Amino acid sequence: MTAASTRDDRIPLRMRLSARGLDAVTLLVLPAVGLMVGLFVYPFLYGFWLSFHPKDGLSVVGNYLRFFSEPRLYETIAKTLWIALPVTAINLLAAIPVAFRVRLMRRQRLLTTLLVLPITLGTVLVAEGLLNYLGPQGWLNRTLLLFGLISSPVKLVHNYWGVFLSLVITGFPFTFLLTLSYVTGIDPTLERAAATLGARAASRFRHIFLPLLIPGLAITFCLSFVQAFSVFPSAILLGAPAGPTRVISIAAYEAAFEEYDYSLASAIAMIMAAVQLAIVGLILASRGLFYRGPASGGKG
Amino acid sequence: MSQSLASFQSLRLQGVSRDFGSHNALKNLTLDIKRGEFVALLGPSGCGKSTALNCIAGLLPTTRGSIWLDQRRIDTLGPEDRGFGMVFQNYALFPHMTVRQNVGFGLKMRGIDKAEAEPRIDKALATVRLQSQAAKLPGQLSGGQQQRVAIARAIVVEPPLVLMDEPLSNLDAKLRLEMRQEIRRIHAGLGSVTIYVTHDQDEALSLADRIVVLRDGEIRQVGTPEQLYARPAHLDVADFMGFRNRISGVVTGRQSELVTLDVDGATLSGMAGGAAPGGDVGTNAVAAVRPDDLLAVSETTNGLSATVEAIEYRGRDYFGQARSSGGAELFFRSSSRLGVGSAVRLGADPSKVLVFTGANP
Numbered sequence: 001m002t003a004a005s006t007r008d009d010r011i012p013l014r015m016r017l018s019a020r021g022l023d024a025v026t027l028l029v030l031p032a033v034g035l036m037v038g039l040f041v042y043p044f045l046y047g048f049w050l051s052f053h054p055k056d057g058l059s060v061v062g063n064y065l066r067f068f069s070e071p072r073l074y075e076t077i078a079k080t081l082w083i084a085l086p087v088t089a090i091n092l093l094a095a096i097p098v099a100f101r102v103r104l105m106r107r108q109r110l111l112t113t114l115l116v117l118p119i120t121l122g123t124v125l126v127a128e129g130l131l132n133y134l135g136p137q138g139w140l141n142r143t144l145l146l147f148g149l150i151s152s153p154v155k156l157v158h159n160y161w162g163v164f165l166s167l168v169i170t171g172f173p174f175t176f177l178l179t180l181s182y183v184t185g186i187d188p189t190l191e192r193a194a195a196t197l198g199a200r201a202a203s204r205f206r207h208i209f210l211p212l213l214i215p216g217l218a219i220t221f222c223l224s225f226v227q228a229f230s231v232f233p234s235a236i237l238l239g240a241p242a243g244p245t246r247v248i249s250i251a252a253y254e255a256a257f258e259e260y261d262y263s264l265a266s267a268i269a270m271i272m273a274a275v276q277l278a279i280v281g282l283i284l285a286s287r288g289l290f291y292r293g294p295a296s297g298g299k300g
Numbered sequence: 301m302s303q304s305l306a307s308f309q310s311l312r313l314q315g316v317s318r319d320f321g322s323h324n325a326l327k328n329l330t331l332d333i334k335r336g337e338f339v340a341l342l343g344p345s346g347c348g349k350s351t352a353l354n355c356i357a358g359l360l361p362t363t364r365g366s367i368w369l370d371q372r373r374i375d376t377l378g379p380e381d382r383g384f385g386m387v388f389q390n391y392a393l394f395p396h397m398t399v400r401q402n403v404g405f406g407l408k409m410r411g412i413d414k415a416e417a418e419p420r421i422d423k424a425l426a427t428v429r430l431q432s433q434a435a436k437l438p439g440q441l442s443g444g445q446q447q448r449v450a451i452a453r454a455i456v457v458e459p460p461l462v463l464m465d466e467p468l469s470n471l472d473a474k475l476r477l478e479m480r481q482e483i484r485r486i487h488a489g490l491g492s493v494t495i496y497v498t499h500d501q502d503e504a505l506s507l508a509d510r511i512v513v514l515r516d517g518e519i520r521q522v523g524t525p526e527q528l529y530a531r532p533a534h535l536d537v538a539d540f541m542g543f544r545n546r547i548s549g550v551v552t553g554r555q556s557e558l559v560t561l562d563v564d565g566a567t568l569s570g571m572a573g574g575a576a577p578g579g580d581v582g583t584n585a586v587a588a589v590r591p592d593d594l595l596a597v598s599e600t601t602n603g604l605s606a607t608v609e610a611i612e613y614r615g616r617d618y619f620g621q622a623r624s625s626g627g628a629e630l631f632f633r634s635s636s637r638l639g640v641g642s643a644v645r646l647g648a649d650p651s652k653v654l655v656f657t658g659a660n661p
Contacts, residue, residue: 189388190395192379192386193394194405195358195359195380196358196359196379196380196384196386197405198406198409198457199380199405208394291395293395293437294395
């Protein structure tokens with residue numbers, strides 16, 4: 001009798017597992033895990049392994065030594081950062097005021113749709129469009145020449161500014177939509193409360209909105225930066241891929257498909273990932289200095 | 301700016317209106333409030349009471365009308381220039397600031413230096429009895445404590461006018477009763493005007509010196525709690541004041557204040573309610589009675605026959621729900637547990653029955 005009751009009292013394994021959040025529903029993550037492992041974890045680890053097996057087979061870190069000894073290669077880090085960081089900063093700074101205005105609008109959906117279009121068009125189409133529009137025979141230069149504002153066409157493509165502008169155009173909607181979601185996530189009664197307490201618009205932004213937005217803006221910056229850092233098509237189509245816009249992805253592409261040195265290409269990809277991680281880590285770490293709780297005003 | 305508004309004798313709303321598109325949320329609100337008064341704006345949701353409060357605070361521009369603090373027109377000023385304290389329904393505490401910083405925010409915005417601000421913050425925190433929580437973030441406090449921070453933040457600047465928008469609606473029943481007393485005490489201590497928006501007549505009755513009942517954006521009645529409770533001027537107001545039974549009938553007789561109705565063959569007498577005249581013999585009228593005053597009786601001349609549908613015990617008495625022979629739903633009080641389905645006669649003292657005639661719906 002006692003033996004039977006102790007056995008019956010034991011909670012079945014299935015229930016103990018489900019109490020820890022493991023039940024049949026957990027199995028639904030398996031396809032996603034499979035995809036992640038197959039398409040990200042394995043290629044990444046393989047690339048990591050490959051980068052330490054250089055083509056010439058001399059030194060394990062030979063690829064990395066080569067990268068940091070050849071200016072043609074190591075300069076690409078600075079060149080890419082020189083494009084990606086200002087583009088990200090400008091996109092973010094432009095997105096904040098627009099998001100603050102749009103937050104009050106009723107027809108947000110129409111505007112959002114218009115803004116999403118450049119994302120769906122893809123970078124290549126935008127690059128082609130800009131080539132025509134900004135080129136020496138493009139509308140912009142022709143118009144400026146017609147009104148006598150310039151005497152010879154301004155060079156805006158096949159240099160730094162071409163890449164810069166195309167990244168601003170394709171990156172802005174993404175940055176803006178993220179920023180908008182953070183801005184609208186702040187309880188609007190906080191601003192009204194601040195106003196009744198005597199805070200003018202500038203003070204409300206500085207003391208209420210900005211501190212609550214910083215964590216979101218940091219994430220937005222990171223995601224936008226990673227996008228800009230991996231620029232490839234527009235750097236080739238609109239930039240000067242042999243000169244100032246020889247970004248790091250071009251170096252990796254050349255290593256892989258012009259020199260057929262997959263090992264070096266893998267090493268460049270790893271360096272690219274490390275630089276991105278370093279910047280993202282820096283931004284997220286500084287985020288810890290600020291308030292990071294919910295952005296609403298209470299209700300027990 | 302706020303200093304010049306700090307001492308005043310009266311706040312006057314002059315035909316204040318607010319439209320949202322074609323919808324008139326607030327129609328021609330005219331009201332005089334004297335210094336020291338506690339005024340409750342009472343009404344169901346959508347009656348315009350919050351709109352009125354936001355117009356006074358400056359958070360919503362008015363469509364027509366003006367707002368005056370003595371001889372100064374203030375509806376043209378922004379909310380930051382009016383210097384009123386406002387307590388929001390969801391408290392609207394700044395989540396990234398400590399309790400102390402929240403309370404001190406208004407002083408900081410007024411450029412008051414630290415040496416002067418600190419004792420004032422201490423005093424405000426002491427008023428709401430939260431000194432020990434000063435270093436915490438709002439998220440670490442309970443709902444009642446958050447509410448008290450919101451009140452301290454609004455009163456620390458010693459505003460001429462404190463506006464409260466359903467401040468107790470998110471609290472549980474016990475805390476609500478406690479906070480009611482606190483709010484009344486704080487109001488008495490400040491000596492300023494408090495305008496309090498609520499949909500809860502108990503809150504309005506217990507807190508206010510004067511109640512303004514709003515319906516569909518219009519004032520239905522203004523009066524002291526006692527006036528409104530005893531003699532609501534409209535059926536709407538009566539509804540709000542707990543006259544839950546509305547019994548339709550036809551006027552059969554009238555002797556000055558006393559009106560007699562025929563309700564499906566039964567006779568019901570009551571006092572003529574409302575200000576409008578009318579109630580001639582033969583016209584339709586509605587009698588309003590509180591469930592407390594509609595009693596189950598054995599035999600009466602002033603009563604209705606009905607069938608008991610539900611009965612529940614509420615401590616001292618039983619309260620029941622019955623269906624009259626004419627099909628109307630009635631809520632009544634009884635001293636014994638009546639069986640469901642049994643017949644009952646329901647009667648009320650004519651002085652407890654208010655009869656609203658056709659001209660006064």
